[in-house]
Amino acid sequence: MNVIAKTVFMLKMTTSICKMYKRPFTVCIEGNIGSGKTTFLSHFKEFNNTTVLQEPVELWRNVGGTNLLELMYTDPKRYSFLFQSYVQLTMLQLHTYKSLMPYKIMERSVFSSRCFIENMKRKKLLHDVEVVILEDWYDWCIENADIETDLIVYLRTSPDVVYHRMKTRARKEESLVSLEYLKQLHNIHDEWLYYQTLFTVPAPVLVLDGNKNLEEMVKEFENCKDQIYGKKETEKN
Numbered sequence: 240m241n242v243i244a245k246t247v248f249m250l251k252m253t254t255s256i257c258k259m260y261k262r263p264f265t266v267c268i269e270g271n272i273g274s275g276k277t278t279f280l281s282h283f284k285e286f287n288n289t290t291v292l293q294e295p296v297e298l299w300r301n302v303g304g305t306n307l308l309e310l311m312y313t314d315p316k317r318y319s320f321l322f323q324s325y326v327q328l329t330m331l332q333l334h335t336y337k338s339l340m341p342y343k344i345m346e347r348s349v350f351s352s353r354c355f356i357e358n359m360k361r362k363k364l365l366h367d368v369e370v371v372i373l374e375d376w377y378d379w380c381i382e383n384a385d386i387e388t389d390l391i392v393y394l395r396t397s398p399d400v401v402y403h404r405m406k407t408r409a410r411k412e413e414s415l416v417s418l419e420y421l422k423q424l425h426n427i428h429d430e431w432l433y434y435q436t437l438f439t440v441p442a443p444v445l446v447l448d449g450n451k452n453l454e455e456m457v458k459e460f461e462n463c464k465d466q467i468y469g470k471k472e473t474e475k476n
């Protein structure tokens with residue numbers, strides 16, 4: 240078989256494989272810092288038909304040896320744009336991760352990084368041109384990238400509760416994070432997902448009370464699980 244024939248054959252094979260690939264039912268777990276997303280996400284790991292993609296915080300803490308998360312918090316005016324650019328890339332990589340599982344659960348999304356951009360705008364941490372670039376990136380992703388989402392689970396947790404949890408977790412980079420900052424992020428998440436008055440809401444939103452204790456959140460997960468999987472699909476590892 241000559242080169243051209245081989246190429247045509249390979250293209251046909253690739254096309255038919257792509258046609259067979261059915262995008263997983265995709266869920267994004269959203270909420271403020273410390274709202275309980277990672278903890279909630281961990282419940283999904285027991286299912287062998289689900290890809291669970293945690294927020295790539297460790298990537299942000301080590302970008303070729305640089306802790307970009309720490310730089311962003313210590314000098315937000317200088318590093319917010321740089322950090323946000325990398326967040327956008329790493330979240331896009333998770334959205335476009337090709338999983339053959341029927342379900343994909345993501346922690347946060349390209350959509351929620353827009354909440355942080357909004358806060359940076361309001362706090363004047365970005366030059367006008369930086370806002371244009373970040374919003375152009377966001378708009379391009381919405382229009383062109385394969386980031387379809389089928390459900391958003393919003394862990395709606397009070398600022399004072401997330402502040403206490405964040406302090407208890409004691410991530411070193413977050414030692415400078417104030418209650419005021421968390422209140423600002425809470426309000427923007429509410430505008431986006433609760434009141435839906437801010438920007439694109441890409442899927443139906445399931446609002447859960449993230450203030451509940453760990454035991455009560457297990458019950459919340461059980462209810463949420465049945466809405467995502469239906470009763471039959473919850474095979475455990």
Ligand SMILES: Nc1ncnc2c1ncn2[C@@H]1O[C@H](COP(=O)(O)OP(=O)(O)O)[C@@H](O)[C@H]1O
Pocket residue numbers: 270271272273274275276277278279404405407408449450451452453454456
């Ligand atoms: N429902 C809850 N009740 C009490 N503590 C919680 C609850 N959910 C999470 N935590 C704790 O709060 C901290 C932040 O939780 P985490 O799941 O990491 O939140 P996020 O991923 O939204 O930042 C962790 O120390 C975690 O153990």
Ligand SMILES: Nc1nc2c(ncn2[C@H]2C[C@H](O)[C@@H](COP(=O)(O)O)O2)c(=O)[nH]1
Pocket residue numbers: 270271272273274276277294296308311322323326347351352353355356413
């Ligand atoms: N400036 C931004 N910070 C972000 C963004 N996404 C996450 N983060 C920060 C918030 C936390 O300090 C840490 C991890 O988030 P958790 O909610 O899991 O604690 O990363 C963003 O888009 N911009």
